[in-house]
Every structure is written in structure tokens, then in C-alpha cells.
Amino acid sequence: MPVEIDIAHVARLARLDLTQDELAAYQGQLGVILEHAARVQTLEGKPEVESTHTLGLENVYRDDEVTPSLDREEVLAAAPETRDGYFVVPPALES
Amino acid sequence: MTPSTPTIVEAGALLRSGEVTAISLLEGVLEVAHRTEAMLHAYLTIDREGAVEAAVAADTELAAGHDRGPLHGIPVALKDNMCTRGLETTASSQILSGYLPPYDATVVRRLREAGAVIVGKTNLDEFAMGSSTENSAYGATYNPWDIGRVPGGSSGGSAAAVAAGSAITGLGSDTGGSIRQPAALSGIVGLKPTYGTVSRYGLIAFASSLDQIGPLSRTVDDAALTLEAIWGHDPLDATSYPGEYPDLRADMTTGVSGLKVGVVSELAGEGYEPDVEAAVAAMVERLAGEGAAVVEVSLPSFEIALSAYYLIAPAEASANLARFDGIRYGLRVPGDTTESLMARTRAEGFGPEVTRRILLGTYGLSAGYYEAFYGQAQRVRAAIRQDLARVYHDVDVLVSPTSPTVAFEAGARVADPLAMYLSDICTIPSNLAGDPAISVPIGLDGRGLPIGFQVMAPALGERTLFRVAAEVERLAGFTARPEIELVAS
Numbered sequence: 001m002p003v004e005i006d007i008a009h010v011a012r013l014a015r016l017d018l019t020q021d022e023l024a025a026y027q028g029q030l031g032v033i034l035e036h037a038a039r040v041q042t043l044e045g046k047p048e049v050e051s052t053h054t055l056g057l058e059n060v061y062r063d064d065e066v067t068p069s070l071d072r073e074e075v076l077a078a079a080p081e082t083r084d085g086y087f088v089v090p091p092a093l094e095s
Numbered sequence: 096m097t098p099s100t101p102t103i104v105e106a107g108a109l110l111r112s113g114e115v116t117a118i119s120l121l122e123g124v125l126e127v128a129h130r131t132e133a134m135l136h137a138y139l140t141i142d143r144e145g146a147v148e149a150a151v152a153a154d155t156e157l158a159a160g161h162d163r164g165p166l167h168g169i170p171v172a173l174k175d176n177m178c179t180r181g182l183e184t185t186a187s188s189q190i191l192s193g194y195l196p197p198y199d200a201t202v203v204r205r206l207r208e209a210g211a212v213i214v215g216k217t218n219l220d221e222f223a224m225g226s227s228t229e230n231s232a233y234g235a236t237y238n239p240w241d242i243g244r245v246p247g248g249s250s251g252g253s254a255a256a257v258a259a260g261s262a263i264t265g266l267g268s269d270t271g272g273s274i275r276q277p278a279a280l281s282g283i284v285g286l287k288p289t290y291g292t293v294s295r296y297g298l299i300a301f302a303s304s305l306d307q308i309g310p311l312s313r314t315v316d317d318a319a320l321t322l323e324a325i326w327g328h329d330p331l332d333a334t335s336y337p338g339e340y341p342d343l344r345a346d347m348t349t350g351v352s353g354l355k356v357g358v359v360s361e362l363a364g365e366g367y368e369p370d371v372e373a374a375v376a377a378m379v380e381r382l383a384g385e386g387a388a389v390v391e392v393s394l395p396s397f398e399i400a401l402s403a404y405y406l407i408a409p410a411e412a413s414a415n416l417a418r419f420d421g422i423r424y425g426l427r428v429p430g431d432t433t434e435s436l437m438a439r440t441r442a443e444g445f446g447p448e449v450t451r452r453i454l455l456g457t458y459g460l461s462a463g464y465y466e467a468f469y470g471q472a473q474r475v476r477a478a479i480r481q482d483l484a485r486v487y488h489d490v491d492v493l494v495s496p497t498s499p500t501v502a503f504e505a506g507a508r509v510a511d512p513l514a515m516y517l518s519d520i521c522t523i524p525s526n527l528a529g530d531p532a533i534s535v536p537i538g539l540d541g542r543g544l545p546i547g548f549q550v551m552a553p554a555l556g557e558r559t560l561f562r563v564a565a566e567v568e569r570l571a572g573f574t575a576r577p578e579i580e581l582v583a584s
Contacts, residue, residue: 054291087422
């Protein structure tokens with residue numbers, strides 16, 4: 001079953017700034033992989049999908065108690081750009 | 096020459112009798128690393144300073160009568176997708192080049208508490224996506240048995256280090272076979288424990304419903320000792336299992352008499368090397384000779400497990416890897432807007448296989464395709480569990496080859512992603528089910544390359560899994576070591 005892929009749209013959704021050549025190459029490879037993956041549609045029956053956790057664990061809650069968190073300076077030290085205890089990013093909104 | 100690095104059990108005895116020290120054990124593995132790394136490239140980072148400090152502390156404690164148990168003073172290799180505070184952790188990606196985590200993964204904390212000596216961080220396929228340890232931004236790892244071949248992957252660095260003796264034991268992570276397949280291709284033992292039994296806190300996530308940390312060790316005993324040090328409930332991982340854990344050792348000398356062993360008929364045939372099939376069949380016969388009842392079982396859903404995996408794992412990866420955006424840590428490529436900064440950073444920071452899987456996962460989750468791909472893959476996953484529940488009514492464990500082939504030549508599958516994905520056809524079902532599975536080396540093929548035998552058990556079935564694995568190891572009597580031409584020190 002040939003698979004239709006709007007590769008530029010997918011790359012935009014994934015926030016990947018790829019060149020036209022790269023997009024064309026990935027489109028071809030994804031086509032081959034998805035054709036193989038489409039075999040999931042040959043499954044007979046429609047089993048009910050339960051928890052993906054093998055031991056059936058569901059939501060886990062902890063007590064609402066304050067506990068120590070990571071050291072702020074150490075966390076910020078890993079960032080490409082910070083100022084006054086904040087991460088710096090370009091403007092998210094048009095001025 | 097063959098390296099003479101001891102096992103955990105051997106090293107532990109020598110340490111406690113005073114014949115070696117933690118420092119001399121560390122010096123031994125560092126010497127092997129020094130003489131093999133130029134060929135193997137198992138390590139991305141060797142933390143000589145931290146390791147010496149830990150070894151000195153281990154010796155001081157032992158001398159004072161403070162014994163932390165089997166891993167006390169044992170040099171361990173860590174796959175570089177487990178966070179180590181203040182020690183570079185890259186997941187073999189350019190996007191995390193230079194990243195110094197502000198915390199230790201739970202497994203790292205537990206290893207330290209057990210007195211282990213962390214030698215360094217080992218190479219992997221970028222973000223654990225691959226089966227050959229060739230998809231690393233920092234260069235490939237090679238197989239100690241034949242340096243023209245891959246060690247398997249994605250935990251190929253830990254596998255090569257333990258096989259070569261530049262560590263005594265190691266940790267890897269297994270999302271679709273990434274511990275068991277490299278263990279098989281490198282002639283060592285590799286275990287993926289039951290999902291939820293080893294904390295994923297501090298493991299850089301690939302596919303969270305499948306990822307599980309486990310040991311790569313020289314022997315079944317060593318794998319048990321390593322697992323015992325790292326597993327157990329952890330409140331920092333919401334998927335961590337809070338109940339009773341199996342006793343790994345209870346039946347390790349019991350033998351297999353009276354056990355029912357199922358041979359999976361779907362994991363054989365086309366694409367399987369004759370030497371691999373022959374070795375597995377011979378081992379099955381020997382198990383029968385020891386009193387196991389052997390039956391052939393069919394799990395039809397296994398035929399489409401690989402297809403389901405290559406929808407589910409990339410889907411989860413596309414969500415997990417959204418966090419690498421050039422803002423809080425790692426690489427940043429400047430852009431005029433936040434979106435262009437992110438898109439340029441990600442295009443530059445991720446290698447081709449990671450990019451391919453992010454695109455694949457994004458596609459499979461996107462509007463219009465979700466139900467036909469991701470939704471249907473989840474139904475296949477449910478069918479695999481139903482098939483397994485059905486056969487585990489009749490058998491105690493399942494067996495198969497760990498991988499259809501022995502170690503393949505470097506470069507052979509790089510250009511064909513689908514051929515690479517087929518390396519994991521035997522290991523993927525246990526990840527989709529969440530069940531434990533182990534690979535034990537059982538011999539060499541005609542070219543002298545190791546063959547792995549896989550044993551699978553139901554969730555929390557590690558006691559029986561180790562019972563069978565120990566017997567397989569005993570029957571195989573596999574003691575061969577790679578003949579590595581060491582460079583002069």
C-alpha cells in the first residue's frame with residue numbers, strides 16, 4: 001500500500017528545518033518503512049487496548065509535600081543563554 | 096592476547112581475600128581500555144579521576160570492615176544515556192555535546208551506594224536508536240571479536256567494553272533489543288528486566304513505554320548481581336513497580352527438569368543464519384535432555400510485532416525528543432524567532448536516524464493517520480499480550496535466537512534502515528509485552544563469531560528466567576574470549 005506523505009508539513013510539525021534535498025530523501029525512506037509498518041492493518045480481530053503498563057499500574061500520586069529540587073545555578077549553567085535567573089529566548093510574538 | 100579481566104564473582108573473592116584492591120581492579124580495566132580503545136571505541140568518556148576516587152573510597156571502607164556487597168569496588172561501564180552529575184552525558188548526540196547533568200540517574204545513585212566504581216560512559220546509537228552503534232555523532236564502536244564488524248546496538252559500547260574487559264560489568268538500556276542484541280553479537284549476557292522494575296529516572300528517554308535499563312555482564316551470575324544492585328521501587332519514576340520483587344537466585348542451581356519450554360515457530364526460517372538456527376536447536380535439544388518438556392508454540396502476532404514497534408517507538412520518541420529545543424540545555428543554533436531557533440537547532444543537532452524516527456513518529460501521530468497507524472499498532476501490542484498470555488498457560492518460558500544473524504560487517508546496513516530494523520525481530524515482542532528476556536552466549540559460528548540464545552518469561556518471571564539462563568550457560572560451557580591484538584601500552 002503506497003503511503004502519502006506531505007513531508008514538508010511533517011517536518012514543520014516536528015520543528016526540523018530541513019533542506020529540500022533532505023526532505024526528498026526522508027520522504028522516500030519513510031515511504032519504504034511505512035509500507036512495512038502498514039502490515040499492522042493485517043491484524044485479525046480488534047483486541048481492546050488496556051494500560052500499556054505490563055503490570056497494570058495506573059496513575060501514581062505522591063503526597064503534596066515540598067521536597068528539595070535541583071540546584072538552580074547548576075540547572076541554569078547548562079543553558080545556552082540565561083539572564084537574572086531566567087532562560088533567554090528570541091521574541092515569541094511579533095512586535 | 097585475551098584480556099584477563101575477572102568476573103564480578105571472581106573479583107569479589109579476590110578483593111575480600113586481599114589479593115587485589117579496588118584500585119588494582121580499576122587499573123586493570125583502564126590498562127585494557129588504554130590498549131583497546133583505539134580499535135574498539137567503546138567509551139565516549141573515561142572518568143579516571145572520579146573512578147580513582149570511588150576505588151580509593153571502596154578500599155578504605157573495605158579495610159574498615161564496611162562491605163557494601165557484591166558490587167563493592169567493581170568497575171562498571173555506563174551507557175551514555177544515563178545521567179551522571181557533573182560528568183558529560185551526550186546520548187551520542189551532537190545536540191547534547193558538553194551537557195553536564197545536574198543530577199544522577201537513580202541507577203547511578205544505586206551503583207554508587209553499592210560501592211561500584213563508574214569507569215566511564217559508553218558509546219551508543221544516538222538516543223539509543225539503532226542496532227549497530229554506528230549511528231553515533233562521535234564515531235562507531237567495533238566488535239572485539241572482529242573489529243571489522245559491529246558490536247550490535249544500541250548498547251554496543253557497554254557490550255564491547257565488557258566483552259573486551261575494559262569494564263567488569265555494564266549497564267545498557269533496551270527499547271527493542273538494545274541490551275540483548277549487542278550482548279548476543281559480543282558474546283556476553285544481556286538482560287532486559289520486567290518493565291517497571293528498574294527506575295528510568297535519569298535515563299534519557301527514547302520510548303517511555305518500552306525503555307528499560309538492565310545489565311550487560313560476562314556471566315548469568317554477574318547479570319543477577321548487577322540487576323540486584325539497581326532494581327527496586329523508585330518514587331521518582333511513576334511507572335516503577337512498588338510490589339514484591341522476584342528472588343533471582345532461588346532456582347539458579349535447580350536445573351530445568353520438569354519445566355516446559357516453548358520454541359517460538361515464528362522466530363525462525365527465512366533470514367536466519369543456518370549456524371544460528373543450528374546452535375539454538377542444539378541447545379533446545381540439550382535442555383530436553385536435562386528433563387525440560389519442549390514444545391513448539393505459535394504466536395501469530397509476532398509476525399507483525401516489528402511493524403507495530405516501528406510505529407509506537409518513533410511516536411513516543413517524537414514526543415520525548417521535543418524537549419531538545421536549544422533553550423534549556425545543549426546545542427543552540429540562533430534564529431530570529433523561537434520557532435526558527437528550535438527548528439534550526441534540531442536540524443543541526445540530530446543525526447539522520449534520529450531525524451528519520453522523529454519524522455516517522457510525527458507522521459504516525461498526525462491528524463488523519465493516527466488511527467490507521469498508531470491506533471492499530473496499539474491493538475497489535477494488545478494482541479501480542481493476548482498471544483503470550485495464551486502460551487504461558489502451557490509453557491514456563493519461551494526460547495529463540497536473540498538475533499537472526501551474528502555480528503554483521505560495519506557499514507553493511509547503514510544505507511538500508513529497514514534491513515537494520517530486522518536485526519531486532521526476535522527481541523521486540525518482549526518490549527511490547529513489558530516482559531523480561533535474557534540473552535546467553537552459547538557458542539561461535541563457523542567464522543568464530545558469538546551466537547546468543549534468548550529466553551523470555553512472563554512479567555516478574557525473573558526467577559524462572561534465571562533458572563533457565565543458568566542452565567543454558569552451564570550446558571553451553573561458553574568460555575571463549577575475544578582474541579584482541581592489543582596495542583602496546
